[in-house]
Amino acid sequence: MNNNTAEPSETMIEMIKVSKLYPPDVVALKDVSISVAVGEMFFIIGMSGAGKTTLLKLISSMEPPTKGLIEISGNPIHQLKGFKLARLRQKIGVAYQDFKLLADRTTAENIAISMEVSYKKPSIIRKRVKDLLAQLNLTDKHNTITCELSRGEQQRVTLARAIANSPTMILVDEPTGNLDATTTEKVMQLLTKCNKSGATIVIATHDDSIYRHTSHRIMELREGRTHAIVGGNGT
């Protein structure tokens, strides 16, 4: 299961002494350093408010760090702008904790967005959307507008949008918060599948059922600091 990815030949995410301060004085992250290899699956856990979402926001360049350096495939992302930043973001799929779905659009349209921005052919988009919906038990919701979906369904649509464009890195924030055990299993299968085909995956969660038996690395955050990194080979 856990194969040679633990001996990183290439780093996907490199964070060195990263801190994030929200004004006026909320320390969301303090001196966090991690290095995630290409193709790795990486868990971030911690109590509510520990800084998991903040960490993902920094990695996906939604927020700039207050201090420290963040590199994605060797690019210091907070110096990227315009076209280069857009291209990088096309390669990062993010499933947000607050979903960020367009409430007045259908499930299919929401998923298609991430592919449209890189100008995929409409026929390819249609096929991929159908495919993903089938894998997430949402086939019958193809034309439902997303504000009419249950939270668990919305969560899966968000995930589908994140992985639709086959990104090289997938960041998932609390992917199973509203799901039953069976659906959780399905979601994890899908993520594992993406991981097998080469995507780097970072999962922030406090659902211990999805990381309890994993052999992947797990980082625990406490009040914005790295408390421990466990698992993996030789870590």
Next chain:
Amino acid sequence: MSFWVTVIRQVGRNLRQTWGSQLMTLLTVSLSVLIFAFFYLIYTNMLSLGDKLGDDLTLIVYLEEEPGPELQQQLIKKITTFDEVEDIRFISSAMAYERFAGQLGQNEDVLDDMPKDFLPPSIEVIPLKNLRSLNQVKLFSAYLAKLPGTLKVQYGQEWVERFYYFTKLLSIVVLLSGTLLILTTIFMVAYTIRLTILGRQDELELLKLVGATNNYIRIPFLLEGLLQGILGSTIGITALYTLFHWIKLRFSGPGLLNLFEFSFFSPIVSMSIIGVSILLCTLGSYSTMHKFLRI
């Protein structure tokens, strides 16, 4: 290919979402193009009318007495120092009498009792045939009135002056409606696009997050402005054209309007008006984008 499919789909979405204000903008753009083009059309027709009327314009300077050849030369010199003229003709009392008699025709006999020199001698000054001399005709006549031995100066005073002020007024109206056109197109287009942008903050935010390039986000809005410009100006010009022909048909036959040959814009002018409107609308959308779509 996929780029344009996506972009056009996005434009369609924008239009559907704010079709009410889009329609209003389209109407405003069409209307301001119509208003501007309407006055401009009248103006250009007036100019060519002025040219034609100017053909018959003659200033007649009545003199106290017959000028000798030497004085004639002096007068010619004085007249031409004011402005170049097309022609200067000296009419003696006798010539004036004959001409008058000719005009009377059968009734010539009423002149039997009159002395042959009862009409004063005169100079006919024919100004150059252009609008400038038409506009200057008042000054010119004042100048001629001051020449030595002048009794009075006559020309189609009334109409020349009225015509002059009318064209002047028209040119102001054209300028005003032109300004209106510029303002409405730029601001209305900018305003509706701002509405669209504000109504879709969430989506634009998300698009940036999933890696939409500037072009991906901006081009649909630019196209929207372009579309407004194309449709609005075409509708405006077409409406004016229809109106023009309707009026021509309605008032054809004997009548004042028939005295002059009214003509529509040449294709080049029509295209220029359309082109400028398109440019203005695009400018409107571009300016909003610059303010509200910082990426």
